[in-house]
Amino acid sequence: MSKLILNRRRFMGTAAATTGLLASPVYLRRAHAQGGEVNIWTYTNFIPDDFREQFQDETGIKVNVRLVDDQGKQFNLLAAEAPNPTVDILTVAGHRFLQFIDSELLAPLDTDRLTNWGTINPIYSESDWSTINGSKWGAPILSGMEVLAYNTEMVDKSETTSWEPFFSDKYAGQTAYVLQDMMSIVMLMKGYDGNMVEYLNDPEEAARIVAEARDFLIEKKPLARKYYDGGSEVQQMFINQDITMACAWNGPIAALMAEGFPVGMTIPKEGSYGFVYTYNIANNAPNADNAYTFLNAVLASPEVGAAMTRASGFISTFKGADEYLSEAERAATSFPEEELAGMRFFRSEANELKYGLVDPAVEAIKAA
Secondary structure, eight states: OHHHHHHHHHHHHHTTTTTOTTOOOGGGTTSOOOOSEEEEEEOTTSSOHHHHHHHHHHHOOEEEEEEOOOHHHHHHHHHHHTTSOSOSEEEEEGGGHHHHHHTTOBOOOOGGGOTTGGGBOHHHHTSGGGEETTEEOOEEEEEEEEEEEEETTTSOGGGGSSSGGGGSGGGTTSEEEOHHHHHHHHHHHTTSOTTOGGGTTOHHHHHHHHHHHHHHHHHHGGGEEEEOOSHHHHHHHHHTTSOSEEEEEHHHHHHHHHTTOSEEEEOOTTOEEEEEEEEEEBTTOTTHHHHHHHHHHHTTOHHHHHHHHHHHOSEEOBTTGGGGSOHHHHHTTOOOHHHHTTEEEOOOTTHHHHHHHHHHHHHHHHHO
């Protein structure tokens, strides 16, 4: 098993580079060599290795990446550095925009400086959630959703049409999830609005609902093998056969599927939540010009979007990106229409109410 893990890690780090799709960096030559650096906070595999190397070679701009695994942690780190951040570009999920904007941590995006803005599918770039106070705040790069992931050799697909088996004694000690993510899922399972928008004018009801979800997860805590933090962690647990089921973002699971591991994923009948990841420029970014050069290079071609999908497993927001994916890769990033019908997008209107209740509830579950 140790040999498999070693090979798996090496393959994950080089998968994008072996495709050859980005062998010619001609799209980067439009950016004059300017030197310096750009500092980026992002998730594992969001910047394909070959793209990063080509960008550095063609522009002379060194790309410094700091990996993040949680939106809340990223917010706290950026807030601690304000008003003089060390980061230029960070990766914010669309439903968390308001928290960052209200704290003056993001700069409005000047799309006039992004000649390749049209590469993004308007479904994402021109959607309601992407415009706040008359400004764009991020460049949509990847979209995803929470799924029920399972080992196809150990779990019958018929048991994945609902979230209920996930919390059954049958799979005790074989499940894993991110606690904060599961809070929204449990509220949805129980017929409530996991976005909390319906309860903006009824904070007492919101508190009652969160408490109900909290108590449910405390009751079910002995059944979970682990509360995990990042995508690579849940991947490794599936590879090691430490778990048979997980609530996970589709990206890490799609990456396993594309490489032939016996995992599958569904959106259960009770539904799930989806989101869009965006690249954003920090307010008072120390290397703003280089940040725009990097963003414009990212948006240069659907091939870059396909490489990002291939590296991360999330769905590209770029028009035509799927044309550069293999049949297996497309299969790992699509869902039946009946499952997609149950997906809801995260919304930000009630974030202050929601996370003011959910964050303490998460800590209470961990301490129980």
